[in-house]
Amino acid sequence: MVDAGHEVLDLFFAPASVAIVGLSRAAVGGPVSVLTTLRDYGYGGRIHVVNPNMESGPGFRAWARLEDIDDAVDLAIVSVSRERVAAALASCIDKGIGAAIVITQGLADADAAGARLQAEMMALARAGGLRILGPNTIGVANAHARFSSSFIETRHDTVPIGLISQSGLFMMGHNLVTDEPGGFCMSIDLGNACDIGWVEALDYYGRTDAVRVIACHLEAVDDGPTFVETARRVCHDKPVIALKAGRSRAAQAAIASHTGVVAGENRVYEAAFRRAGIVPARNAEELRLLAKAFATYAPPARGRVAVVSYSGGGAILAIDAIEQAGLELAALSEDTRRALAPLFPDWMEVGNPLDVWIAVTRDYHTAFPGILERVLADDNVDAVLCIYCAYSLPKYADFDASLHIPELAAAHPRKPILGWSYGTAIAGFTERVERAGNAMVFPSLEDATGALARMVAWRSRRRCDGRAPTAPPTVDHGAPAAIIAEATRRGRSCLFAEGLAILDACGIELAPWAFAAGEEELLARAAELPYPLCLKVASADIVHKSDSGGVRIDLADRTALVAGYRGLMDEVARRAPDAAIDGVVVQAMATGGHEAMIGARRDATFGPCVALGAGGIHAEIIDDVAVRLAPVGEAEAHEMIEELAFGKILKGARGGAACDVASLVDALMRVAALICRHPEIREVDVNPLIVDASGAVAVDARIILEPPAA
């Protein structure tokens, strides 16, 4: 499929001949027309237009019907009304065409009738061996082949960025969103992605030399695991930056009617991006800037930043931006400081940040490049944040940093020079700085430091990526499988006592516990457990045990236990009269420590994932939850703990005792492995898990099985 995919996508990106189906005669010569774009873009292939009411014209031949064309056609570009798409595709199949871009809107992006038409269309194409991009797309643009199926002009740009989007906005707009240099050389709008999708597009760019950086506007992916696997492979060599649209619930609903697919929970997408190594962008502007930054600079290994500023006030803002991005203010070496000192007034301390205004006013074209060169040569410096004026008035030519930056950037290709400029002529100035493609002027200091921080993180991730991931703990899954099979046989889906038994069998430490069907068994089992004990009702019909009076805690001795048991059974019988009671779980009380929560569930798009947070309601309200795709390796589990504010508490913040984090990591990996191994499990909820200096002990848990297939 992937190997075949390469050839198929060549038909879309560089067809030798195209047939335009559904071109309205009125549009010919008008501004919004595939034909106009193709001709204006300098496409060198053969163009056929299918329209019985048109005559051939300059650069194209017209035909009444597709089957009349006397030429082999690589690609059909279809924009007929939605009712006529299937018939047009049938003609393509008859003609032996292998690829079609369906521009037509109103299919799965619209109503139920549209969804049916899309399904019919796909069935037809599959049977006929026709590959489809779209529907609801403006297709493809490829500067290297001078080919574009967009009905609006695409700028010709050979910057080594490839774009994959789910909206024409990005295919047209990402390239064109500002006047600045930087766009993309190849782009593909997946539209409703009924056939050609994320996996094939990523894989294709991964193997295309002209593309060094991949920018994505992503609303939803279909086959999550294959997407992650493909992106992970591609990401190892080429940075992939992605904007996930539809982070809010309202937008997720709107996506369904934009491209007809269901967008999943944003948090799981974030976990998938992280697993794949995709750099997330927060908005369209950041997507543009990050893609451009990765195409402009070699990512440095560390983030020690020197600030060279025309303005003391600007230098202070730069420090804020550096700290906000989690970068470091470089400590200039003694040598650098000694060498620079003669340029500055006596009363000024030479250090980082460097307020260079007085130093450069004396002899700008020696002083400015001299200072920058010195700072770039310093081994303690990984990148330079440069704040300067961008006055284009001829009288300020003597302060024009754009004359020096590209040259210094070329001399120090491993050290990014990130610019922020103020002045009357940003655009012209920016163009001069960026012309050589080795430096950028950012719209804000925060954009500059943010981009640098992402580059450092990307490089450090790639460095780690070579290491073999720690295997999840090995577990004999026979016992869990037997419990699950038995529960399934009995039609049970909400497992409490069985859930505890499954966790036990997986090697997750539990507060000492036992199941008892009645009072006699209870007393026998309790004899082996340390008081104080607690009791919890075991019933597949009772999800919230406390709400039904099904919990008794702090039972200090045998007498209290018996009284507690009888009270519990009475109250449950009264409050949940219809519930079938299996018995009770009797358990030792866990005291002290911090309450954590481990959850696992099966995401519709990405499959098993696992979450860690503080126990109780706090994690959710404070939004302090770490999510990863399952399984998780040891390093990843540690990373989850690092990510949480709760993690600081576990590690002994502010004089608190440090907990046994290794035990928590082990439990996390085991829960993640459990849900991966047993597809019958829909959800695991271990809450609370008590973590203290001596270990991590699960106190309560619940496992929900998938409902039996209908």
Added chain:
Amino acid sequence: MVDAGHEVLDLFFAPASVAIVGLSRAAVGGPVSVLTTLRDYGYGGRIHVVNPNMESGPGFRAWARLEDIDDAVDLAIVSVSRERVAAALASCIDKGIGAAIVITQGLADADAAGARLQAEMMALARAGGLRILGPNTIGVANAHARFSSSFIETRHDTVPIGLISQSGLFMMGHNLVTDEPGGFCMSIDLGNACDIGWVEALDYYGRTDAVRVIACHLEAVDDGPTFVETARRVCHDKPVIALKAGRSRAAQAAIASHTGVVAGENRVYEAAFRRAGIVPARNAEELRLLAKAFATYAPPARGRVAVVSYSGGGAILAIDAIEQAGLELAALSEDTRRALAPLFPDWMEVGNPLDVWIAVTRDYHTAFPGILERVLADDNVDAVLCIYCAYSLPKYADFDASLHIPELAAAHPRKPILGWSYGTAIAGFTERVERAGNAMVFPSLEDATGALARMVAWRSRRRCDGRAPTAPPTVDHGAPAAIIAEATRRGRSCLFAEGLAILDACGIELAPWAFAAGEEELLARAAELPYPLCLKVASADIVHKSDSGGVRIDLADRTALVAGYRGLMDEVARRAPDAAIDGVVVQAMATGGHEAMIGARRDATFGPCVALGAGGIHAEIIDDVAVRLAPVGEAEAHEMIEELAFGKILKGARGGAACDVASLVDALMRVAALICRHPEIREVDVNPLIVDASGAVAVDARIILEPPAA
């Protein structure tokens, strides 16, 4: 002072005559020179240059010494070396000049010698009645007087924004940071602010009709309370937007060497801005955008946004941006939807967001303005977010939204039209949209929705501002004053038992408690308290009671109490042998509820302030703390609770019981009033305060007094 200030600042902003002192001959005719700027800017006043080596020239007269000038001089612009500033100012005073801009750097912004020179200079000026702006400033620019003291050209702009900054970066750069329209008509760089400062500048703009919006770049203010009071008054009529530079600790240290002043904790600045009604900006770019937005639009009362987009993908990003900013997606009225329906294909639902591409391709110049007009006229819509193409190519003139937006904005002046555009010609397009000054094109959707949200908040605040603030609870402060006086007399500064007594006297509810000096008194006092009890050592020498073994909890009866007391005294004697022990506090155990923390302290700049968070270490680690200047009114205290994630827990999130928030509000107001009323108090720490459905009860507390003046 303020009344006099008006006239004084006129001397700086619109002098009839200036004397330039310290102009180097080499600079004359060069690009970086006050003289060049003044002449090029079209200044109509009289210009004198003081330089014995210069001849008079076109537009200025040269003099060997200041005292030789045969004219009255309103303003001196001084840029001599730092050692010669004092002598130059002495000449100004002799000449009877009332105002001087001191451009010279290297004073308090540099080393100790510079700080001394600045102090001398100020003493001289004060004695001679000379007012100073600076040092370390580029001074003032005023488009309306065509006056600028900057040594770099200032763009002439009459947009009704006034700028106050502490860096030349903003005075030059804010106006010039992009090519887009929008800058400021008046600006002042306070530099080291040794004399003219924030209060006078704000007050001046407040009374200047040409200024409708005030933009501030602020590193540090001097007299915090007067700043807040002035800003609050000015903010009522004119939006004040401020970027606080130096939010990170590293940057705070750098500010000391930039302008020679100490920048306080960022959180307290945020509280001060909030009290004053200042709109905070996160960075330079946001400062520019927010000032421009407030100058462009009338802030709407609500934030129900309609989205009109050329692109379905763009509409989804807009929903994310609307939700992120806390705005609302407007529900279009039935009338609007019915009126628009005929323009859209049958299969497309007409609602918000509106994906208008298909609708506008038919007859753009009727359809686009028609749709926008309909949406603007809808009573359910407060603002429109408009996403369109900005193609400048002549062939796309048929899709040029810039032809319609200014006209529609003029017809609906209460409803902001916020633009985000993509296309090849943003700059030219933006200029056309913004020319009439009633609409803006934003760099990102998030910038647009962020600006709208701030405008809505500003208007709603101004609406509330008229209401009388609820007075803080009245308390008889005689008893606290007596306890403080007695503690001071005894040289005690860390008050525990006295602290509890002070809180008691202020009407803050405490878990029932008593102080006992010895075992006999303990038994007598405990008889009046409900078991279980706890014991805490009372000693001015022991700050962390638990660390010294000075706490016993869960004492169930008299026997346990005695044993606990003896154990406590033994352990404290062993672990803190040098501490003077006053006795113990015996207290009823508070159970259940949520632990909150109220802190109060005296900020060096802004005076008393108060903080609320969850008790224990969680608030700090999770950074879930609300800070306000003291005193706080009832509405403000409620707002603090709203601001916290912990507040959701108190209000009964996820099925938890709702706490008695009114009691917490009352306690907050009382603690805030306490620190305001008693200047001897440096710090109050009530932690924990147990909040449940029946009230808020303080369990532990500490009051620290200011050290006695040396």
